[in-house]
Amino acid sequence: MTTVLCVPQWQGSGLGDSPRLAEGARLTAELAPADRVVTVPVLDTGGKPEAGVRGLDVLLENLRLTYDALAGIDDLVLTVGGDCAVDLAPIATARDRYGDELTVLWIDAHPDLYTPQTLRSGSFHGMVLRTLLGEGPAPMIPARPLVPGQVIIAGERAGDASEHEYLKKAGIRRYGVGELDRVLDGLIGPVYVHVDLDVLEPTEFGSLGYPEPDGIPAQQLIELVSGVENVVGAAITEHMPTGTAGDAADAEVVRRLATVLCR
Numbered sequence: 001m002t003t004v005l006c007v008p009q010w011q012g013s014g015l016g017d018s019p020r021l022a023e024g025a026r027l028t029a030e031l032a033p034a035d036r037v038v039t040v041p042v043l044d045t046g047g048k049p050e051a052g053v054r055g056l057d058v059l060l061e062n063l064r065l066t067y068d069a070l071a072g073i074d075d076l077v078l079t080v081g082g083d084c085a086v087d088l089a090p091i092a093t094a095r096d097r098y099g100d101e102l103t104v105l106w107i108d109a110h111p112d113l114y115t116p117q118t119l120r121s122g123s124f125h126g127m128v129l130r131t132l133l134g135e136g137p138a139p140m141i142p143a144r145p146l147v148p149g150q151v152i153i154a155g156e157r158a159g160d161a162s163e164h165e166y167l168k169k170a171g172i173r174r175y176g177v178g179e180l181d182r183v184l185d186g187l188i189g190p191v192y193v194h195v196d197l198d199v200l201e202p203t204e205f206g207s208l209g210y211p212e213p214d215g216i217p218a219q220q221l222i223e224l225v226s227g228v229e230n231v232v233g234a235a236i237t238e239h240m241p242t243g244t245a246g247d248a249a250d251a252e253v254v255r256r257l258a259t260v261l262c263r
Helices: 020-031 056-071 084-101 128-132 161-170 177-182 218-226 247-261
Strands: 002-007 036-039 076-081 103-107 151-154 173-175 191-196 231-237
Touching: 002 020, 002 056, 020 036, 020 076, 020 247, 056 084, 076 084, 076 247, 084 103, 084 128, 084 191, 084 231, 103 218, 173 177, 191 218, 191 247, 218 247, 231 247
Parallel strands: 002 036, 002 076, 076 231, 103 151, 103 191, 151 173, 191 231
Antiparallel strands: none
């Protein structure tokens, strides 16, 4: 059994039209071939900035609501968003369940390793992985953070100097777009697969808020994900339809990716 957990949260993003991420979350949920869909009743207000994070109060309430929803699900969960922060509770839950054996495969154009002190915009979706590793805004940090050896970053090509400094210091495994053939080497389960759609080549997939050039072709991403064994959870995030004719082709890419992750 597979459950899609739809989290139409947009407040973690810093874009002026970030509410479109809620539409992307709902569309992704419709495209995924799951046994059922559970939608988290997240707030739809902007919230207040606090401790270097935009809308921290709303994000905390949405996080609580997501944990509550997960508590009633025993199936394999495909989380769909929404901004990258929707994956905070699902990954923390997987960490609690599988302990040190869990590996998180973070497929993203950005490493999301900022802190409130290094990201001036305060957009939490740029801090999510750092928070999962125990160094984000205090109220958001899981009770049992990941350790660097549990994380593999793939497809990253747009990180800030402070993020790359942390990557090097922490010893996190990182593979660029040209190194994807190495990502699965020695990777054994249980594995949680996080996909931010901005990892894709933006001339091929345009439903993005933060497109980055020189990305991964859609077929290559689908093949990479299909090669991961013992997947215990997954997420598709940052789907942002444009309202143009290209949305239909982008939706087909999302459908194929969700089909692989729901297998």
